[in-house]
Amino acid sequence: xxxxxxxxxxxxxxxxxxxxxxxxxxxxxxxxxxxxxxxxxxxxxxxxxxxxxxxxxxxxxxxxxxxxxxxxxxxxxxxxxxxxxxxxxxxxxxxxxxxxxxxxxxxxxxxxxxxxxxxxxxxxxxxxxxxxxxxx
Numbered sequence: 001x002x003x004x005x006x007x008x009x010x011x012x013x014x015x016x017x018x019x020x021x022x023x024x025x026x027x028x029x030x031x032x033x034x035x036x037x038x039x040x041x042x043x044x045x046x047x048x049x050x051x052x053x054x055x056x057x058x059x060x061x062x063x064x065x066x067x068x069x070x071x072x073x074x075x076x077x078x079x080x081x082x083x084x085x086x087x088x089x090x091x092x093x094x095x096x097x098x099x100x101x102x103x104x105x106x107x108x109x110x111x112x113x114x115x116x117x118x119x120x121x122x123x124x125x126x127x128x129x130x131x132x133x134x135x136x
Contacts, residue, residue, distance in 0.1 A: 020071060020072070020073045021073060022035070022036075022072060023035060024036070024073075024076045026055040026057065026058060026060060027060075027080055027083050027084065028055065028058050028060050029055065029057050029058035029060075031055065031056075031057040031058070033055050033056035033057040034053060034054065034055045034056075034060070034076065035053075035054055035056065036051060036052070036053050036072035036075045036076055036079075037051065037052040037053075037054070038050075038051050038070075038072065038075070039051070039052065040068070043068075044065055046065075047067075047068065048065040048066055048067055048068065049065070049066060049067075049068050050063060050064075050065060051063070051064050051065070051066045051070070051072075051075040051079075053075065053076065053079045054093075058092065059092040059093045060090055060091075060092060061090060061091050061092065061093045062079060062083070062088055062089070062090040062091075064078065064079060064082070064088070066078060
């Protein structure tokens with residue numbers, strides 16, 4: 001006499017935990033180009049480490065002291081709060097690389113682009129397409 005067989009159970013697949021982000025949105029220019037560098041070798045008298053926040057597009061640069069336990073996402077949150085409240089000293093280290101346009105210049109460029117489309121060959125209206133036999 002034998003005992004009853006146990007059913008075979010497949011091991012459940014474990015999903016990998018979501019990774020924390022490493023690249024963030026810039027509060028100044030809006031580009032997704034802000035990186036956070038943790039310099040653990042530089043410590044102050046309270047045991048905090050230096051964190052450097054840099055934007056690759058507009059050149060926004062800020063240094064701050066944070067607890068050693070902080071992750072880059074925590075540093076970014078602290079930086080964003082301080083930036084929006086105006087409590088943080090920051091500089092722009094990228095000078096002259098990209099030309100910046102004012103809103104008036106952007107508006108004038110947009111009008112010139114519309115004139116070029118109107119003057120040249122643009123998309124035909126529905127009536128012109130029907131005349132050519134493409135009645136969609």
